[in-house]
Amino acid sequence: MSTTRFWACSASPDSSTTVAIGYGAEGHPVFWISQAPDEGPNREVHVAFTAADSGVVTAFHDRAVELGAESLHEPRLWPEYHERYFGAFVRDPDGNNVEAVTHGGRLSG
Template sequence: MIDHFGINCADFDKSKEFYDKVLGVLGYTRQMDFGVAVGYGAEGHPAFWIGDMNAGNVAGPNREMHVAFAAKDPGGVQAFFHTALALGAEPLHEPRLWPEYHDKYYGAFVRDPDGNNVEAVFHGGGPQT
């Protein structure tokens, strides 16, 4: 159900040091680092992300959380996105491939009623054209 999730951190440098060490003893390492966000996990899959809440990527004072739900296929990603919009969610990113994550990462992002960044993702590529 949960593919990955992320939290935002007030002291990003301190949080990176903390998670590098506490997750390191559990066998998890940095899998991706975008400067303002770091993904931890194993075997190339960042399942837990931390973000710099001072980098301007946070909507409002609630320090949004990010959660990504696993979809079974590209149609699931599209259905998630369109259903969320029909319910009044703010669109963040329409369904598309995200090659900066990996070449078959197909995802869509919306903001839920409480301001959280919610995503559906399929790791097998986009719809066939």
């Protein structure tokens, strides 16, 4: 499963034993990636993660591209959504549209 390998680059080196990966804070996963056995490919999904600030959005985009994601939209303000919507979009190895967004605008400096 290429998405699992992509997003969990620091996971177990033996990826053949991975059943599911959960992401969250303080030991409480809130987002899971798993593969159903014997299932064909899924259609593209759009997943958005809330970031603490624009620096985190930019770091997400840079790291994802470094790991092989296709940049769909570089980090920027999206005033068509609202004046403080700052986001970046990438396509992961399975073709999913993955976004990092903060609603606090761009950091100054």
